[in-house]
Amino acid sequence: MWEFIVGHLNYWLFCVLMMTGLYIVVARGNLVKKIVGLNIFQTAVFMLYISMGKIAGGTAPIFPTDMNVDPNVVYSNPLPHVLILTAIVVGIATTSLGLALVVRIREEYDTIEEEDILHIERDIVTAENQSHGGAMGGRA
Amino acid sequence: MLVATAIAIAKMDRLFAVVMLSGVFSLLAALLFVNMDAVDVAFTEAAVGAGISTVLMLGTIALTSRVEKPSTQSPLIPLAACIVTGAALIYGTLDMPNFGDPNAPVHTHVGPEYLENSQHEIGVPNVVTAILASYRGYDTLGETAVVFTAGIGVLLLISGLRRRRDPDEEEDT
Amino acid sequence: MRHHLILRVIVKLLVSTMILYALYVQFHGDYSPGGGFQAGVIMAVAFIIYGIVFGLRKVHAVLPPWLVHKLVALGVLVYGGTGVVNMLQGYEFLNYGSLTPHHPEHGQHWGILAVEAGVGITVTGVMIAIYYAFAARPPRMSDEEW
Incomplete structure (x- = not known):
């Protein structure tokens, strides 16, 4: 039981972190x-992947330069590392x-608060409805 | 510590402090990656998370505003939703193998094959580089294309175009 | 926008070191942690920090925006071009063994080097281009307001 808790504590921590992020969003x-x-x-999410690739007692997946690989050395699984490496760079790009979208929104609406933007949008829609409504016989 | 930083970010309403804390968060995450043998990933996270993204966010708040307005909505509903989702995720982890278990399903598929074959097929000491550029070359090509597209998108959104459009608008008015 | 003297001297020292380090990370990526992505980011940071301290005009003199935009596309071309060269030599797309047919392992080395260079160029270009785009906007607040 104790072993189970220690072995899963990392996953739970990542879940808590993930939910903190979701809450902020x-x-x-x-x-x-x-x-x-x-x-x-x-x-x-990155941490979750990397922690799956870890093997107890393993080391970083880099061979000695002379390529004389000792078969007794345990290397961690390099595949999650590759996936996450590329994911980080895609993450910064997105x-x-x-x-950039935030900057443009600020220029159009002069605010970056979601509620203010919703208010402004609603005002615009109401104004449009009124102006079009007159042309269509007074019904908005 | 990571959790404490994340919660501090959630509470804070001065955006400058938030951005700085997110840089701290990235560095702590990089430390954790080193602990879990992912030196390449840690390197990237430290360079990208603490370097570039902090600079970009500072640039953004310089262009927008520094202080967050307090929300008028009650935080209870999102909080409840997050707790329920988190509980479901934690329930899902109960079936996961223990941390560091060498017999986990992750380690019984292509991972070990890459480790063994790359010794004589590629001959590059850093297995991560070997997989990234050779075995998974297609992925990396696609992903370079994603970075390229994102760069084009940013350029389209916030550069040059406005200047080119201005003469047209003057003609219209 | 005159910053501290110390800041400017330190940055002058740092920028060259950072570019050197980026090149090391780029070309030593086969043997130690690192590769195109990290090198690209470090290279971009070197230019960005120069831009932050000395102002945008000076970086534009070193690295004009049109050149950066060309770099963005050039990287993807280098990557895809490596694959096309492999194809022309009768192998699969991105099978680097074709570069030196009598010794496939060396071909792999060359291929990885070329591909990583492509990745590095694109990442550098994109990051600097994004920074230029953000920095070229007129700021809403002055330095003192921080």
């Missing part, structure tokens, strides 16, 4: 903060795309 209205939350979420 869902509950906070500020768009920059939402992106930080997404980053936390994604880092938690993050920057999101930040």
